[in-house]
Amino acid sequence: MRLRSAIVSSVASDSHTWNLVFLHLLLEEIGFEVANLGASVPDDTLLSECTQLEPDLVVISSVNGHGYHDGIRVVRQLRSQPSLVNTPMVIGGKLGICGDLSPAEASSLIEAGFDAVFDDSSELASFTSFVCELPIRAAS
Template sequence: MDLAEPVSDRRGLDIVVTSLASDAHTWNLVYLQLFLEELGHRVANLGACVPDDLLVAECARRRPDLVVISTVNGHGFHEAKRVIARLRARPELTATPVVVGGKLGIDGPGGLDRAAALTAAGFDGVFEDGGALAAFRSFLARLPVGVRS
């Protein structure tokens, strides 16, 4: 199956792609942006080292259909928990789907424990293992367009 098969039967999603405040990596963000755009979605890429306040403000302003947080520096688990609390504290963002993926810890994929903790903290999806891209694509296909309209 081609993971970048375009969306054909509906209008694409408005998606914010971002990293966390301590993560200076950019290739993961470029890859995600291109992948999502190939699928027919519109992407606002906030870039690397995004401060929590900026992420929350941009999401409140843009009201995206989805927020995708990508991290590869190994500190994602702890930072993601802090960021999702900030996003969910804003009434206009409580229903916005938010996912996180990449290298969330320095000890390798955290399995169900890390995913369960992040889901309990407020994430709608956690994509960390080897099949993450296919699982992420499946997640995208289930999202309704205009979640925040």
């Protein structure tokens, strides 16, 4: 049986790495093989890696407060690729510069293409439950 795969990445404007290392280790503990793209990932690099690797999950994390705007932009690009249309994609962290996202902002991220939003007010258990409940894709 193959391990499920995940891509963990920051957005282009975010140079933080500790959040990515934490998520990488957490996903490995859950049973994922993780490709950690690191910090300040250009949109085209994220797009290229996702289309090449075709992961079972894409996790975008940001702690600089610009994840909301960067996330909307990048998820639309990812969802425009036929091979990524059904790939679960989540975003989390400090997504806005004014604190927690409003319900309307969280809805905008979902409408743009994310399957779930985990901002600073979210419990880690919510993220791990979401990830553990993902269906396992058949090997291609």
